[in-house]
Amino acid sequence: MQLSPVQKIENISSEDFIKTYLKPAKPVILKDFAAPESPAFEKWNYEYFKEIAGEHKVNIYGSEIESLDRIASKPIGQSTFSEYLDLITSSPTEHRLFLFNLLSIKPELKNDIIYNDVTKGKIIKWLPFMFFGGEGSVTRNHVDIDMSHVFITQFQGIKRIWLFPWEQSDLLYKLPYNFHSITNIKEPDFKEFPGLKYINGYEAVIQPGETLYIPSGWWHYIQY
Template sequence: MQLIPVQKIKKEVSRTFINEYMKPKIPVILEDFVDPESPAFTKWNYDYFKEIAGNHHVDIYGSELDSIDRVASQPIDQTTFSDYLDLIDSAPTEHRLFLFNLLNIKPELKNDLFYNDATNGKILKWLPFMFFGGQGSSTRNHMDIDMSHVFITQFQGIKRIWLFPREQSDLMYKLPYNFHSLSNIKKPDYRKYPALLYLNGYEAVLHPGETLYIPAGWWHYIQYETGGYSISVRALPSSFLEKWHGFKNLIITRNFDNMMRNIFKEKWFRYKVRIAHERGAKAAKKQRSFLI
């Protein structure tokens, strides 16, 4: 597996960003996608969040490696937002919040964000998501089901994100009808998953104020180097084919997989594992032939 650092850019005009990064699908870190003068950078902190929404109950998620046969992992516990913030502020923990939308609970917080929109109006500013995690927590390697472009901005703490193009799905042992990989790429077992040897991707280390652009359909594995939180906004895919893939994933593929899992249970999962290994072996053989 080979990883190269993601480039950082600043003050990029829309036309340049779209032509040089969005269209060719190249990940990049934007240093001022969210304006540094945004009130969020000085106003927001854990104490403030506890004051305005501390009594709100939140679902807690753990390690996703325990639920590789599901489209999304299930929450392992529930607590108050205030207690959760105390937890991640006090000690390393795998516990994290998934798609917790504090900005919908307290919509006035959206006014604390000023965007330098490099997409020429394509981002959905009205649909932000917040992600909280403790030091040592992570998400499994996955691609977003709706095929949108994603802009994830770090506000507190540091994240490390690995990215891979969709064309390398078979090398990561993508489970059929799902949108995550069977293999653990953080601690790769090259004997069990030899195709991982041929992966070529990017590594981004995201600090507060920086925004990572994740192209539509790209795989990403997110690790919390420290406890903290981020906000993501999306831009719809540009091409008709990508929009069709997103629609199909949301309406057809996901529901078909749920139906088959309910009918065949473990047998369906074993079938998907077998197909993932067969495709991985075929992809690895193809890569080896290129090297000869």
């Protein structure tokens, strides 16, 4: 397996972004997709989230390594959102939230983000998601079921994301009739899955304020 670093850019025009990255389906990190003057960069922190939504019940998910051959992993427990934020603040943990979207509970938070929309209006601004995970948690290697273009903006902490084009799906051992790989790509078993020796992808490390563009149909393995 070989990984090349994803390029970081800023101040790109819509025309250049569409021609250089969107149409060729090439990942890139945009340093100014979420405008630096966005209120979110001042307001959003765990204490604020606990204040506005801390009592909401959330399902907690653990390591996905144990369920790579299953369609979906089951929650391992439940807590309040406030308790979960205390957990990921206090120590590394594999515990994640899945399909909990704070922006649907508090839609007014969407007004805290100002986009430098390099897509010329193609981005769906009314349908963003928010993701939470503890240091050390991962999201298994997968392709998004809706095959959408994705822009992941980091607000706290750091994410390391490995990316692979759809054309390498056979080498990644996709679970039949599903959208994720059955392999542990971080600790690959080349004897059982020899195709992993031949994959070529990208590695993106996104810092707070940066946005990773993931083209439609690209595999991505997310590490918090």
